[in-house]
Amino acid sequence: MLKLEIPAYVFEQMLEQAKAQAPIEVCGILAGNGSKVEKLYKMTNADNSSNRFMMEPKEQFAVVKDIRSAGLEMLAIYHSHPETPARPSAEDIRLALTANVIYLIVSLQDANAPAVKGFLLEDGNVAKVSVKISDSETSCDS
Amino acid sequence: MNLVVNGKETNITDGLTVSQLLVQENVKMPDMVSVELNGQILKRTKFEETTLKDDDKVEFIYFMGGGSVVN
Numbered sequence: 001m002l003k004l005e006i007p008a009y010v011f012e013q014m015l016e017q018a019k020a021q022a023p024i025e026v027c028g029i030l031a032g033n034g035s036k037v038e039k040l041y042k043m044t045n046a047d048n049s050s051n052r053f054m055m056e057p058k059e060q061f062a063v064v065k066d067i068r069s070a071g072l073e074m075l076a077i078y079h080s081h082p083e084t085p086a087r088p089s090a091e092d093i094r095l096a097l098t099a100n101v102i103y104l105i106v107s108l109q110d111a112n113a114p115a116v117k118g119f120l121l122e123d124g125n126v127a128k129v130s131v132k133i134s135d136s137e138t139s140c141d142s
Numbered sequence: 143m144n145l146v147v148n149g150k151e152t153n154i155t156d157g158l159t160v161s162q163l164l165v166q167e168n169v170k171m172p173d174m175v176s177v178e179l180n181g182q183i184l185k186r187t188k189f190e191e192t193t194l195k196d197d198d199k200v201e202f203i204y205f206m207g208g209g210s211v212v213n
Contacts, residue, residue, distance in 0.1 A: 025209055027206070029206075043206075047207075047209070049209065049211075051209050051211040051212075052207070052208070052209035052210075052211050053207055053208060053209050054205065054206070054207035055205075055206040055207065057176035057178075057183055057203070057205075058183060060203050060206060061176070061183070061201055061203060064148075064201065064203060065149075065201070068149050077206055079208060079209065081209075081210040083210070084210040088208075089208065089209065089210050089211060089212065090212075091207075091208050091209050091210075092209065092210075093208075094208075095205060095206075095207040096208065097171065097174050097204035097205060098203075098204045098206060103208075
């Protein structure tokens with residue numbers, strides 16, 4: 001199984017973003033090298049919706065160039081599910097167009113125990129990815 | 143003719159349009175990509191009529207979206 005290692009501080013940033021903007025879905029991009037995340041990019045949800053997200057192309061291009069100039073790779077695309085489980089919806093699968101990245105879903109369904117799970121979504125197929133939060137006792141293996 | 147495509151030097155046939163470049167770059171769903179040409183986002187309606195020139199810088203990226211919506 002593929003894995004993704006997220007530093008605790010990045011994990012916390014992702015959670016805080018999701019909580020702060022709930023019930024609106026949030027989204028972003030994680031960059032790093034190999035399986036280790038080094039940088040988080042918070043993106044605008046152009047749909048400003050509680051059950052959909054779409055990134056702004058202008059922001060996407062800026063982030064892609066920044067990742068490249070930093071010598072990093074895009075490792076994951078994340079978004080939140082404010083009221084549903086951390087599993088990909090039909091819409092998530094349909095719009096998982098970017099290859100070679102892990103799709104992360106942050107679920108706030110249980111406000112006391114947010115869940116983060118990772119998936120490979122390719123050609124309609126869903127495969128789980130192990131997500132490890134480093135420098136933390138928290139484990140979100142899926 | 144030389145272009146920079148997604149940050150990489152690329153040699154292409156002269157006279158290629160943006161649409162043709164996307165095909166050459168194995169973009170399966172060109173309707174689902176955004177294209178930036180020399181720093182400016184190109185309208186989708188211009189993909190077919192825009193002919194690329196030497197040293198153009200092209201970026202293309204798939205839409206990134208989804209959500210918890212139940213269809």
